Amino acid sequence: MVAGKKTIIFDLDGTLIDSIEDIAVCMNKVLEKLNLPIYEIKDYKYFVGSGVDVLVENALKGSSQEIKNEVLKGFKKEYDQKLHTNTKPYEGIYELLDELKKLNYNLAVLSNKPHDFTVAYVDYLFKDYGFIEVHGQKKEIPRKPDPIGAINIATALNIPCEEIFFVGDTMVDMQTAKSAKMKAIGVLWGFRDEEELLTNGADFIVKHPLDILKVIHS
Known part of the structure; x- marks a missing residue:
């Protein structure tokens, strides 16, 4: 029975897992193949967060839609081939969970x-923690910051959003x-x-995952 229980919804990339190196490596590999400029890992921190379409858009500002489509296709093929070994939970996440x-x-x-991929990473890295609602980007649900995905989780759990x-x-x-x-709750390790x-x-x-415990107990 989940109704009435205290509830936390986590973002994945930049919150639970540090995935930026693998994202950067895969994207740069595609850009290099097409003789396009590549970026440093730190640059990708400002490209991600709104889904793969926006990642490509941010990396290819000023490029034609044809090029963007080619890069998008190449990135999905490169990144979606497997779970990536450099992607790991941030220090302190397991202790928090x-x-x-x-x-x-x-x-x-x-x-x-x-x-x-959201489901695959949660199953692979957090299988022992009983995440009961796991949702990534789906065609039928608007991506964040649209609140409908979060509201749907609250509804499924029968917990008031507030x-x-x-x-x-x-x-x-x-x-x-x-x-x-x-x-x-905004995290500074992401x-x-x-x-x-x-x-x-x-x-x-x-500033640290265990600081979340102080927040929820305050």
Whole structure:
């Protein structure tokens, strides 16, 4: 029975898992094949967060739609071939999830990563933690910051949105939380900075995963 339980929804990339190196390597490989400029890993922190279409758009500003389509196709082929070995949970994430499991929290994921890959990474890296709602980008559901995905999770769990913590690392996550009337926790170990998170509605800022425990107990 999940109704009435305390609930946390996590973003995936930049929040639970550090995936930026693998994303950058795969995209740069595609760009190199097409003799297009490549980027440093740190640049990709500002390209991601809104799904693969926007990643390509950010990396190829000023390019033709034909080139963008070719890069998108190449990136999906390169990135979707397998789970990537450099992608791992951030330090402290497993310790946080251990504590949340002891506290009997509902755990959920809402990501703009394609749905199949979101499920695959959660199953691979977090299979012991009982995430009961795991959702990536789907054609039929608008991607974050549209709040419908978050609201659907709340509905499935029979938990009022106002009682749910939404944890993420970008303005997209903070906007999603606020639009869904959830409590927004912005994390500083991910892809963006404190100013962006606060400007976009973060109710709390945390520097380490275990700091989330202080927030939910406050």
